[in-house]
Amino acid sequence: MEKTWNNKAWFMVLPVLVLVAFSAVIPLMTVVNYSVQDTFGNNEFFWAGTDWFLEVLESDRFWDALTRNLIFSAIILAIEIPLGIVIALNMPKKGIGVPICLVLMALPLLIPWNVVGTIWQVFGRVDIGLLGRAVASLGINYNYVQNPIDAWVTLIIMDVWHWTSLVVLLCYAGLVSIPDAYYQAAKIDGASRWSVFRYIQLPKMKRVLLIAFLLRFMDSFMIYTEPFVVTGGGPGNSTTFLSIDLVKMAIGQFDLGPAAALSIIYFLIILLLSWIFYTVMTTSDAQG
Amino acid sequence: MLEMKNISKVVGGETHIHPTDLALERGSLNVLLGPTLSGKTSLMRLMAGLDKPASGSIHFDGADVTGLPVQKRSVAMVYQQFINYPAMTVYENIASPMRIRGADSAAIDREVRKAADLLKLAPYLDRTPLNLSGGQQQRTALARAIVKNADLVLLDEPLANLDYKLREELREELPKIFAASGAIFVYATTEPSEALLLGGNTATLSEGRITQFGRTIDVYRRPVDIVTARTFADPPLNTIGLVKAGSHFTLEGKPVLSVPAHLAAVADGPCTVAFQPHHLSFDRPNGSGDPLTVKTAISEITGSESFIHVGFADARWVMLAPGIHDIEPDATLEVFVDTRHLMAFGPDGRAVGGTA
Amino acid sequence: MARIDLDHIRHAYGAKPKSEADYALKEVHHEWNDGGAYALLGPSGCGKTTLLNIISGLINPSEGRILFDGTDVTHLTTQQRNIAQVFQFPVIYDTMTVYDNLAFPLRNRRVPEAEVDRRVKEIIEMTGLGGWAKKTARGLTADQKQKISLGRGLVRSDVSAILFDEPLTVIDPEMKWVLRSQIKRLHKQFGFTMVYVTHDQTEALTFADKVVVMYDGQIVQIGTPAELFERPRHTFVGYFIGSPGMNVLPAEIDGARAAIGDQSIGLNFQPKIEAGAKTELGIRPEFISLGREGMPVAITKVEDIGRHKIVRARFADRLISIVVDEDGEIPAEPRVTFDPKAINIYADSWRVGEEA
Structure with missing residues (x-):
C-alpha cells in the first residue's frame, strides 16, 4: 500500500506504546536492576556486579535446564515443521472442505495454554484419563508422573497437538498464493509430485516457513504453562525447563538476584538464537 | 499549473529520477511514455505527493506543495489494476470521494449519475465491482476519479489490463471526458501508439530521465535525440550507423543513401541515420527514395499490411508495407528508403540537421 | 507434431446445461493441420481460453472428442498428450538456474544427459540467454523469464503441439516485436503445430497462418489474415479486426x-x-x-x-x-x-x- 504521512497515526499507537512501556520496558529495567544488586528486604540494595551472572553460569542446574530446552525445541521443530507442511499440502484447495479444515485447524490455537495443560493432564492420567487408560490397556507401562520419558512424550505430543496447526495455517497461506499456472506448467513439463514440491511449493513457502520456524522456536523455548500444569517440572527435574527453574528460583526460593540474572541470560539466548536462525535463513534465501 | 523544478528521486543510493524540470498546464493531457522501469510511476508518485523528492520543489498554481502529503493535495489516481472497494456497490464506489469530503446526498447523487452516464455505467450502479467485466471495473475507477473533481488526475497505464478493443473505445472517450474538467491529466503508458491516439503533450522517459517534452506529434516527428526516437517508435525504429560524406551517407566508403535537403547542413562524419518502418517500401516514393538491397528474415501479415523483417549490412530493420507480402526468408530484395523522412543523430545521440 | 481434430466439442462449466446459453463453448467442429500456426482471437469471455484448455487437457469437454493425429486423446492427461504450453505470466522455477529450468522437462522424461545438454544449449543459443545459463532464474526481467517459459516449451523435440496463452501480455512493446518474430521464426524452422490465444489482433494476425475469431462461445470465422480483413464473415469480425474497425x-x-x-x-x-x-x-x-x-x-x-x-x-x-x-x-x-x-x-x- 501507499506510504502516507499522517500524524494522526501516532496518536493511534500511543496507547499501545504506553502499555508496552508499563508491561515490558519498566519490568525489564527492574529485572536488570535486580540482577546487579543484592537485597535483604527493607528496600536496601547492595551492588553485586556480575556475581549473580557468574553464579548462574557456573551452576549445573542452569546448564541442565538449558540442555533440556534445546532438546525440547529441536524435537518440537523436527516434528511440527514437516508435519505441518505435510498436512498443509494435503488440505483441500477449494470447496466446502476448506472452511471445515481451517476451523478444525484453528481450534487448538484458540484454547488457552493452561486449559491445554489441564486437558492433557487429565487425559493422560492412568487412573481416570482416556489416553492413559487406553495406553495402559495396551499393556504399555505408561505413567508420566513417574517416568521421565513418558513425561517428555506427553509434553511433546501435547505441544504438537497444540501448535502444529499454526505451521499448517501459515504453510497453507503460502500454498494457496501459488498461481494455478505453476501447477499446470509442472504437469506439462512432466514433473513428479516430489519435483512440484521441491521446485514450486517449497520455494514459495519459504517465507512463511521462516516465520513459522521462528515463532515455534521462540514459543517452545519459552515453554512454561504446559509442563507447569502437567508435570510441575518432574518427575525429578526431568521436565524442569529454564522458565520453570526461573519461577522456582524467584517465587519459590526468593533468590531474586540470581533469578533476575537468569532472566536476562534467558532473554539474550532467545534473542541470539532467533537472530542466528533469521540471518542464516534469509541469507540462504537471497542466494537461493 | 503544476511545476516541478529540479526534482529528483533516490531510493537507497539508486537514482530513480534524475533532476527534472517539468511544467504542466491546467486543462492539458500529458502522456508519460517509456518502457517499464523508465520512471513513469516514480514521477507520478512525486507529482501526487506519495513520495518526497530527494531534491527540488513542486509548485501548484504558484504555491510550493513540495512537502505537502497526498491527502492535502487535490489528486486522483487510477491504476493499471482495477482498484475498487469490493464490498460497495458501483454507486457507492463512485460516491466515495464525495462522501469523504462530506458533500450532501443530493449533490452526490447528481454527480454520481453524471459520471455514470459519461462512462456508460448507469445500468450497473447497484452491482458490486466483482460482478462486472474488467472494462466496467476500470470505468468505475475512472468515474471515481472524475467525481473527485481533483486538480491533478494521474492515470498509470489504466488500460493495460483491458482487451484490445475495449482499450480502443476507452482511449477515444478519455480525452473527451477529461477535456471538460479543466484539471491536469497525466497518463502513463508503454505504448507509442497509445500516446499518438491520445494526442495532447508527451514526455518521453528513459532510465529515469525525461528526454523530451512537447506536443505529442512534434515529439514523434522531431525527436531531439535517438533515445527519444527509439522510445517513440512502434514498430521499432530502423537505424544504421553511416558516415556522411558530401551528398551521400556512406558505409565502408560506399554511398548508401543520398542526403536529403533537410539534412544537407549536417557536418561530414559518422552519424546514426534512422527512419520509421513505413518509410521503407517496395515502390520508389514520389521520385525520391534510394534503392537498397536487403535480405529478408520473416514477414508478418496483419491483413491490410505486412511487417517484413529485413537485414541490411549489420542492421536489422522492419519494413511496414501496405498489402500482403508473404516473402520467403533469406531472399534478396530491392527496397526504397523515403529519404524525405530521414532522421540523423550525431555521435552523442543528439538530432542533427533540420526535419522534413 | 500432430494434426488436431476437434470433433463436435461443446463445453459448459455448470453441471447440467439446459439451454445454448449455458455453454461457455458452443459447438466446435474443425480440423487443424499438422504444423499449422493458429491464433484464437476474441474479447475476454469469448471461450478462447476454454478451447485452449480443452486442447491442453486441463479441461475435459462436456461433449465431443479431441483427436491428435486421429488418436482420441479426450480422456488423456496433459502429460500423456505431450504438449507444451506457455502461460500469460512467466512460469519459472526460480530456485533453479536458467540451464536447469530448460533441462527440467527433458530430465523429467529421463532423456540422457548428453542429449539434454545438446538440446538445452541449442535453446539457449536460440533465445539469446547465453550469458544467463548458470544464473538462477530469479532476478531476470519479465521478458527474459518469458523466454525461459518459451524455451521450456521448445526444448522437447517431440511435442504434439505448443500452446500459447497470451504470452506477450507482460512484455514491453519493443520486446514484443522481438519475441513475436522469434516465435514465428521457430515455427517456420521446426514446423510445430502452434495454437496462440490472444485478444490482440496484431499479435494474432502477424503470428498465425489461420486466425480463429471467437465471439460469445462460437467460432465466427476461421481464415487467413487477408480473408478476415477483406471479407469478414460477420460484422463482429469486421469490428474486432482492424483499428479502427470496419464501418x-x-x-x-x-x-x-x-x-x-x-x-x-x-x-x-x-x-x-x-x-x-x-x-x-x-x-x-x-x-x-x-x-x-x-x-x-x-x-x-x-x-x-x-x-x-x-x-x-x-x-x-x-x-x-x-x-x-x-x-x-x-x-x-x-x-x-x-x-x-x-x-x-x-x-x-x-x-x-x-x-x-
Whole structure:
C-alpha cells in the first residue's frame, strides 16, 4: 500500500506504546536492576556486579535446564515443521472442505495454554484419563508422573497437538498464493509430485516457513504453562525447563538476584538464537 | 499549473529520477511514455505527493506543495489494476470521494449519475465491482476519479489490463471526458501508439530521465535525440550507423543513401541515420527514395499490411508495407528508403540537421 | 507434431446445461493441420481460453472428442498428450538456474544427459540467454523469464503441439516485436503445430497462418489474415479486426445498389438477401478515399497518429472513420468514395454472397 504521512497515526499507537512501556520496558529495567544488586528486604540494595551472572553460569542446574530446552525445541521443530507442511499440502484447495479444515485447524490455537495443560493432564492420567487408560490397556507401562520419558512424550505430543496447526495455517497461506499456472506448467513439463514440491511449493513457502520456524522456536523455548500444569517440572527435574527453574528460583526460593540474572541470560539466548536462525535463513534465501 | 523544478528521486543510493524540470498546464493531457522501469510511476508518485523528492520543489498554481502529503493535495489516481472497494456497490464506489469530503446526498447523487452516464455505467450502479467485466471495473475507477473533481488526475497505464478493443473505445472517450474538467491529466503508458491516439503533450522517459517534452506529434516527428526516437517508435525504429560524406551517407566508403535537403547542413562524419518502418517500401516514393538491397528474415501479415523483417549490412530493420507480402526468408530484395523522412543523430545521440 | 481434430466439442462449466446459453463453448467442429500456426482471437469471455484448455487437457469437454493425429486423446492427461504450453505470466522455477529450468522437462522424461545438454544449449543459443545459463532464474526481467517459459516449451523435440496463452501480455512493446518474430521464426524452422490465444489482433494476425475469431462461445470465422480483413464473415469480425474497425452502416439493398440515408452506392454484385433481414453495408476505413469527388461528408475530428491520420466524419448522418496517408491532404469540401471491391453486405450480421 501507499506510504502516507499522517500524524494522526501516532496518536493511534500511543496507547499501545504506553502499555508496552508499563508491561515490558519498566519490568525489564527492574529485572536488570535486580540482577546487579543484592537485597535483604527493607528496600536496601547492595551492588553485586556480575556475581549473580557468574553464579548462574557456573551452576549445573542452569546448564541442565538449558540442555533440556534445546532438546525440547529441536524435537518440537523436527516434528511440527514437516508435519505441518505435510498436512498443509494435503488440505483441500477449494470447496466446502476448506472452511471445515481451517476451523478444525484453528481450534487448538484458540484454547488457552493452561486449559491445554489441564486437558492433557487429565487425559493422560492412568487412573481416570482416556489416553492413559487406553495406553495402559495396551499393556504399555505408561505413567508420566513417574517416568521421565513418558513425561517428555506427553509434553511433546501435547505441544504438537497444540501448535502444529499454526505451521499448517501459515504453510497453507503460502500454498494457496501459488498461481494455478505453476501447477499446470509442472504437469506439462512432466514433473513428479516430489519435483512440484521441491521446485514450486517449497520455494514459495519459504517465507512463511521462516516465520513459522521462528515463532515455534521462540514459543517452545519459552515453554512454561504446559509442563507447569502437567508435570510441575518432574518427575525429578526431568521436565524442569529454564522458565520453570526461573519461577522456582524467584517465587519459590526468593533468590531474586540470581533469578533476575537468569532472566536476562534467558532473554539474550532467545534473542541470539532467533537472530542466528533469521540471518542464516534469509541469507540462504537471497542466494537461493 | 503544476511545476516541478529540479526534482529528483533516490531510493537507497539508486537514482530513480534524475533532476527534472517539468511544467504542466491546467486543462492539458500529458502522456508519460517509456518502457517499464523508465520512471513513469516514480514521477507520478512525486507529482501526487506519495513520495518526497530527494531534491527540488513542486509548485501548484504558484504555491510550493513540495512537502505537502497526498491527502492535502487535490489528486486522483487510477491504476493499471482495477482498484475498487469490493464490498460497495458501483454507486457507492463512485460516491466515495464525495462522501469523504462530506458533500450532501443530493449533490452526490447528481454527480454520481453524471459520471455514470459519461462512462456508460448507469445500468450497473447497484452491482458490486466483482460482478462486472474488467472494462466496467476500470470505468468505475475512472468515474471515481472524475467525481473527485481533483486538480491533478494521474492515470498509470489504466488500460493495460483491458482487451484490445475495449482499450480502443476507452482511449477515444478519455480525452473527451477529461477535456471538460479543466484539471491536469497525466497518463502513463508503454505504448507509442497509445500516446499518438491520445494526442495532447508527451514526455518521453528513459532510465529515469525525461528526454523530451512537447506536443505529442512534434515529439514523434522531431525527436531531439535517438533515445527519444527509439522510445517513440512502434514498430521499432530502423537505424544504421553511416558516415556522411558530401551528398551521400556512406558505409565502408560506399554511398548508401543520398542526403536529403533537410539534412544537407549536417557536418561530414559518422552519424546514426534512422527512419520509421513505413518509410521503407517496395515502390520508389514520389521520385525520391534510394534503392537498397536487403535480405529478408520473416514477414508478418496483419491483413491490410505486412511487417517484413529485413537485414541490411549489420542492421536489422522492419519494413511496414501496405498489402500482403508473404516473402520467403533469406531472399534478396530491392527496397526504397523515403529519404524525405530521414532522421540523423550525431555521435552523442543528439538530432542533427533540420526535419522534413 | 500432430494434426488436431476437434470433433463436435461443446463445453459448459455448470453441471447440467439446459439451454445454448449455458455453454461457455458452443459447438466446435474443425480440423487443424499438422504444423499449422493458429491464433484464437476474441474479447475476454469469448471461450478462447476454454478451447485452449480443452486442447491442453486441463479441461475435459462436456461433449465431443479431441483427436491428435486421429488418436482420441479426450480422456488423456496433459502429460500423456505431450504438449507444451506457455502461460500469460512467466512460469519459472526460480530456485533453479536458467540451464536447469530448460533441462527440467527433458530430465523429467529421463532423456540422457548428453542429449539434454545438446538440446538445452541449442535453446539457449536460440533465445539469446547465453550469458544467463548458470544464473538462477530469479532476478531476470519479465521478458527474459518469458523466454525461459518459451524455451521450456521448445526444448522437447517431440511435442504434439505448443500452446500459447497470451504470452506477450507482460512484455514491453519493443520486446514484443522481438519475441513475436522469434516465435514465428521457430515455427517456420521446426514446423510445430502452434495454437496462440490472444485478444490482440496484431499479435494474432502477424503470428498465425489461420486466425480463429471467437465471439460469445462460437467460432465466427476461421481464415487467413487477408480473408478476415477483406471479407469478414460477420460484422463482429469486421469490428474486432482492424483499428479502427470496419464501418458498418445500415443500408437498403435494391438489386446491385445500396442506399445509405439519401446516398446511393453502386455494388459490383447483387447480394442475395432474404426478405425481412436487417441489411448493412461494411467498408473498412482503409478503403474509403477522401478527396474532392464523391459523396459529401462533414469532418468532425482528425487524429494524426504518425504514420497515418484517422479522420472521423459524419456521412449520411452516421459516424464513419477514414484512414488517410501520412502525407495525404484533407480538402476543405471533403467528399468520399467507397472502393466497390472492398464493400461487404451483411444480412442479420452475416455476410451475404452474390445472387445465384
